[in-house]
Amino acid sequence: MRTRLTRHVLVLLLSITIALPISAKAASDPLPSWKEGPTKATIIDFVKRVTDPKSDDFVPPSERIATTDNDGTLWSEQPLYFQGLWALDRIKALAKDHPEWTQQEPYKSAIAGDMKGMMAQGKGPLLKMLMAAHSDITAEEFASSVSDWLAKSHHPKTNMLYTDMVYQPMLELLDYLRANGFKVFIVSGGGIDFLRVFSEERYGVPPEQVVGTTADAKYELRDGIPTIVKEGNITLIDDKGGKPVGIYRHIGRRPIFAAGNSDGDMAMLQYTTMARNADDKTPTLGLIVHHTDAEREFAYDRKSSMGKLDKALDAAAEQKWLVVDMKGDWLKVFPKK
């Protein structure tokens, strides 16, 4: 009897010893790519407070709304927003049906790969070209075009697939939020339909939780098949003040967490974190990804043409937004390297 008991105790102890490192690690480190320190501690403290029913800061699950920007917050945005790179490739592909483009700016420069010449044409003509890449196309054709491009195109500097240039620490953060009952939405200045092609697979964010810049669309029965056709008139520019509007339109309630990386996200961070009245004690967290790592990714802020971070960096101090130092706070940048 004593021998059997001893064996039982031994087996039990052995099980605990084997199980411990795994479960203790999982319980204590939901964010393994975030370096131990005040940034990581602030995130974990916030999540613990809003999910602890005994805390004064407890927030019921239905109100745990998290919103995050995409370009520069979930994946890279240099040397150009990746959607811009897709649009240029699409203009080149469409050019064979538009011989007139070889004589017409900014198409001519775009097709020739002359970025400088293209940019010199000004905002109006550039936007018009951009919309030409995105409209008069069915929803299905558009999704296939983006999906095919993402599967085969490589970043000019890293030579990685674009979908491999997502930030591992942010993937962990989205998982951590979801594991704690948050509903995570992407609120991006990029196109809503572009993002939805990969948001579920790459970020675990289903299409119905993606908000982005939006253009008109129309419905028709085309040869008896229900069809959505994308059109050219923009109905929401989901950037700056457009982000709170997009949140109001799609979500209909105030987030308690928002992440961004540029002045384009400032209004969303204000909308999320600033008190509505003197009695408003809603616990909130605003987070800014600061691109400080020229070696592993890119370093830019106040003077960048993509993802300019200037006013929002000043506001961060005043509003107590958490500024993430990519170089110092992240042990890893991309999942594969």
Added chain:
Amino acid sequence: MRTRLTRHVLVLLLSITIALPISAKAASDPLPSWKEGPTKATIIDFVKRVTDPKSDDFVPPSERIATTDNDGTLWSEQPLYFQGLWALDRIKALAKDHPEWTQQEPYKSAIAGDMKGMMAQGKGPLLKMLMAAHSDITAEEFASSVSDWLAKSHHPKTNMLYTDMVYQPMLELLDYLRANGFKVFIVSGGGIDFLRVFSEERYGVPPEQVVGTTADAKYELRDGIPTIVKEGNITLIDDKGGKPVGIYRHIGRRPIFAAGNSDGDMAMLQYTTMARNADDKTPTLGLIVHHTDAEREFAYDRKSSMGKLDKALDAAAEQKWLVVDMKGDWLKVFPKK
């Protein structure tokens, strides 16, 4: 030993006998207000097929998207869409700040309660007045106005609160779909912001799952408070062909279930149920609530100015949409009577 075993068997049998009527009823009757018959059987068969992993018609939970109209499908819409009744009351309330309205149509008729005179002013002026009721107001003020009105206003015929004029069988259907892994969205011709005031409490549909007719909004810091202000320019008329567009905009994938009650829902039912190509075998169900019960609710279809059901009723036969006979298929109409 034999006695103990016998007792165990007896207790076990007794437990089964006691448990059986309850669990069998719960398992066999998720829709107690629906009369037994082909309509109810069709709904249950559909849900069983798409949720049974062994069925050829199995649909993974992430793709179990259900969309339902509101006016005439989830609650009544006679003698006027309830939002129209709210708008008229609001115009009356705003009139004290607009003395000029007493001399200006259609305001003059509206304030006097002269529906006939008001309707005679034509669509353009009516729409303009409707927008005056909905715009230049903050999101919070708008929500309070609707909420206050719903709490105290009564239907001119039934004298019930409007939120008591929801259909009990449809509430059961929404619960049944959710219990089977469906994500339920409301897709209404009514205003998105009006609906969101009561959709979560009344239908269990959170604001982020409400799609409706939408107007512009702007964001501003008003005395340091992040504020959304509703504006007058409509960006989506979520009716007829606008419903598939609204679904594309907000949900980004095709529903497998859609419910409606009028020609305004026909495009949504087509979009949901019609095959995308020769190989498309997606199991879908389109449902139409047919108002056939003048005694318990209202009876109307092909000639009604609210919720006209004409082309969609013809299409139902061709497309095999399930037409619900309110009088014959529903044991109960409203939760309280």
